[in-house]
Amino acid sequence: MLLSSAAVLLVLCVQHLHGSALPAVSSYEFTAYRMQQYNLARQKHGCRGAIVVAEARSADEPLLTRRCVIMKVQDFTVEKYFEALRQNAAAVLILLPQNISSVPHETVKSFMVTENEALQKESLIPLYVVPEDEQLLYMYEEVKQAAAARTSSIFVRVLRSMVTATAFQILVSNNNAIKAITDSTIVTLEGVLPGTGEDAPTIIITAHYDSYGLAPWLSYGADSNGSGVTILLELARLFQKLYSSSSTRPQYNLMFSLTGGGKYNFLGTKRWIEENLDHAESSLLHDSVAFVLCLDTVAKGDELYVHVSRPPKPDTPLHSFIQQLEEVVSFRFPWVKVGLVHKKINLVESTVAWEHERYSLRRILGFTLSHVEDPKSELRGSILDTMSQVDSRKLKRNGIIIAEALARYMYNLSDKGSPKDVQVFKGHLDFQDSRMSSLMSFLTSVPRAAQLLHKEPSQILLVNSLEHEFKSYLQQVHRHTFRQDKRDPDITFYDQMNQPIVMYRVKPAAFDLFLGGCITAYLGIAYYSIQ
16 A cells, blocks of 8 residues: 555656656757847947857846846846846847737837947857747746746755756857858949939939848848838839929939948948949039938838938028928928937048938038937837838828928929929829838848848848839939958958757756655665565
8 A cells, every 4th residue: 555655656746747847858949040240440249159058047047157048028128138248148048029019119119228239339148039939938937937936945946946947958059160251242222313404403312221130130120221211212103203204304313322231331322422423434423412312210200300410501402402391291290390400420430320421421412311319229220120110101101291392392382382282292193002011011021131131032132122113213223232342341240140059958957866766765665565
């Protein structure tokens, strides 16, 4: 009777140990995406490390040294991240929710702020981001419970460690050294709608199409700057209709430009300007340029800021355009705030804040339109900048404001006595909701980080599709491919941005000792029962 009772007790004990857990020894492989790593203007950014061999721990643990810290989006705060760095954690692994729209606004903002802070500095500690799944969430809950148990009594902690705890080992299975990418290229597209007259002045509309965020493979850049690209392409379609007829063709050349490398000091813009001004025998940039309109992050908010390098003087094209912009807003969208933000270019700094500053450095009048007031805003580069962060109604509204202001300026409607509430873009010239939604979905269907655009098939196809859009509506379409100088590159990217990681689930050594003790006790009882 004693023997059978001991056997039943042992079986129940083992079943309890494994009833709710996954197999005692198992592994799970997944792909994680490494944090940005690049050198720009002789400054190092991102994480230098990739190899991880460490035990998983919650960010709530007091001791994180030589541990892989597991975080959810809400855990990735400035305080917790830099605490992990201070304690020399082995790595940080962030679990990204499948549905970003379900994340509260304050959590998204906090994450973006931490993301921006992390990208400003160099770190030796590997940081990886991975989309959540059932296995990873199970690991997160286990390490979270283990951290909560630290506040229990010593007896409870030891008992849990011996009986119920599961240890997780995180291992990056690729041990190859990180290498610099020496063949990166930047592509810039341009196209023109020629105006009437031989010496017609030129208006340039431009937007950068690449994205930026903590991990290149997860940077979809919906608001920044899929929104700017979408409005630019819609402007090209609508103005092409006006330029197609001699009776409605204005006395301005309208040039459109989509630039690469925007998130990296606007290198695509810099090289394109240099090619047109310093090397090309004939270019519209050599002729009279009225102004350059740069579109950057325009899909949210009820503010529209005009960023300039110097305040516009009266009777200049820029001053006149801003007046038209304000008139359109006041009569059609009075709740929208139009603000002028003046920021001087600091020639000591090696980087610029906005795209128009590249033109201002070459004495070409330019400005940037954005709903963002601060150029260092976390909204301009985040892996959480997905379609859930875009307000399609405000995107369309901002497109209408820009289009109407351009039309009023180019056709000089104010001086011709036209009503201040006149609408040029209506009927067959109206912005199409379905087209804008389709463009945004297409642009955010693949990550558009600059280091991916020149070599990954999906990203190359995206750039080719943008070129096809240009050819559908514009003339004199050119594709400029700029290669890095291998001896003195403007920017250096590094490989191993996506890594296979193996998570091992094992019971701790204390569990084996406990189970061995149970079996010994059972055999002892069996022996004495037989005797």
